[in-house]
Amino acid sequence: MTGVLRREPALEFVRARDIRMGERPDAEVLAYAADNGFIVMSHDVNTMPSAAYARMxxxxxxxxLLMVKQSxxxxxxxxxxxxxxxxxxxxEWENQVSFLPLH
Known part of the structure; x- marks a missing residue:
């Protein structure tokens, strides 16, 4: 996030841990994001996409949901x-699960 904000300070990021959502189930994180107008970006490729598909x-x-591998x-x-x-x-990203980088 820091690198993105250095290049484009107008972008808004909210970290789950900063809003006490870091340890919450994926479904709750996605619900919070939907209720508050956020697109979710996550490294949790094992469970977050399943939670997103279940929600949809x-x-x-x-x-x-934007997925980014740690690697x-x-x-x-x-x-x-x-x-x-x-x-x-x-x-344009509503109800989509996308894996970055886009190809």
Whole structure:
């Protein structure tokens, strides 16, 4: 997040742990994000996508889930996030699970 904010300070990030959601179940994190207008970005590729698909299959709103593997180079992810932010609207990611970097 720090690298993205250095290059594009207008981006808004909220960390789950900063809002006491860090240890909450994935479904609760996704619900909080939907209720507060956030797209979720997560490293939890093992469980978060399943929670997102479950939410979508029950017709609950989800503003999008961006998955980033811990092993992905930060230098690849930063420009991808900035491009997504500058070239799209948040509602374009609604009910989508996307794996970064985009290809």
């Amino acid at each position: 299959s029950s017709y609950q709103k989800m503003l999008g 992905d180079p930060v230098g690849t992810i930063i420009p991808c996030l900035i491009m997504m932010w500058s070239a799209s609207e948040a509602d």
